[in-house]
Amino acid sequence: MYDPTVARLTYRALLGRRRALILGALPLLLIVIAVAVRALTGADDQTATDVLGGFALATMVPIIGVIAGTGAIGPEIDDGSVVYLLSKPIKRPTIIFTKLIVAIAVTMVFSAVPTMIAGLILNGNGQQIAVAYTVAALVASIAYAALFLLLGTVSRHAVVFGLVYALVWEALFGSLVPGARTLSVQQWSLAVAERVAGGDLVTSDVGLTTATVLLVVVTVAATWYAGQKLRTLTLAGEE
């Protein structure tokens, strides 16, 4: 199910100079914000929750997910170099699964690690807030990577759709229409974080059971479907 060569090619494509810069920019911004907030207001649990929930989990994690998830396969399909993977005796679902693992790993490293660091800077993990949001970022990384990998497999405009989902649906629509929150990776991962933090600061609109089921279903279904789409992927001719 996992092909180390496919993984190596995907890592190198994802962590190429330009993309690595984009991936590194947001985490750096988060840490700068954390340092500034801590310096200006001192350690405060509510502020830590606001920064980690409002910026790290709501904005940074999905955007990193979009870049890593769509970037793990989209550019190869766009420029046609995916033909070198497809013309090999390797099961197409293996290619997708391997790319998913890579996308998850990259999303986790570029989102969960800086979340943890920012949390420690903001309030020194008081009330387990840093750990709770780090766990949320880890969980969200899996679902986002799977969703955006599928998007990268089926659409040439995956980055645009991904950003629209991440920013409009998760951030804007979710804050206006309560029902939309049930169908939000962010809320599902918050349900897990709520359990970790235990206090009243980290809350989710979705129950833990529902959240877990939805996370698993979305991740598995997206990965399976991406594998099927790759099996019948039509490489457009030059004509």
Next chain:
Amino acid sequence: MTTLSIDHVSRWFGNVVAVNDITMTIGPGVTGLLGPNGAGKSTLINMMAGFLAPSTGTVTLDGQPVWRNEAIYRHIGIVPEREAMYDFLTGKEFVLANAELHGLDARAAQRALATVEMEYAQDRKIATYSKGMRQRVKMASALVHDPSLLLLDEPFNGMDPRQRMQLMDLLRRMGDEGRTVLFSSHILEEVEQLAWHIEVVVAGRHAASGDFRKIRRLMTDRPHRYLVRSSDDRALAAALIADPSTSGIEVDPAEDALLIQAVDFGRFTTLLPRVARDHGIRLLTVSPSDESLESVFSYLVAA
């Protein structure tokens, strides 16, 4: 012995028919797939390579279906027309990755690089390669698992004459070794120099198949058409039609010219000026009206 069978294959995209009911069998040796740009060659090669499902019909390799059959790639090497190929890798890394994806090791990669004589540049990034070098590394990646069928889509595009010759030598050698090699081209001379056997595709249809010399003769012996304007078109027409080298003349009032069909090319070219001089007619325009490759091909379709 590897035989690729295309059996009543059609492919349409929406309302556009790209490939129309083609049946052909490609056996060992070098086969050229010839046709003008847009004839459906790439669509056909994509179906042969298992990258595109035929709308109807089947493509099989020694009886095995090619579409949705990943195992078939143990026997097929593909050199795509598109340039993109993991430019951030070196040539060696790229060929090694291809070897590993076949379950092979660095020795196979090294052998393939030696076959295409790219060892000297193997440690450079592909991004720095010329078109010809890219083409050779693509060849190496296609040869790494010693396939019995090699499919190449317009492999000579953009190559300089020396690179072209090297690649032709290599493909000839592959054919001599008993491999089934199929390459597409829209250039007659390329196919003529290399292929033992050609398949001609025009406008999605299978126009001709067989020995190159036979098809070449069909192409040069075809009737030639000329557009001629003169000081007295009708008198010229009357004089020309008396000679057997001319098979038909039409007066085209819209163009204000004669459309002449000549069956004997050599004789007609000396006849026309002589007749004009003898009758005191001035020739104003003499132009071949169908020398394009497309018209040569469409003649073949009709033949």
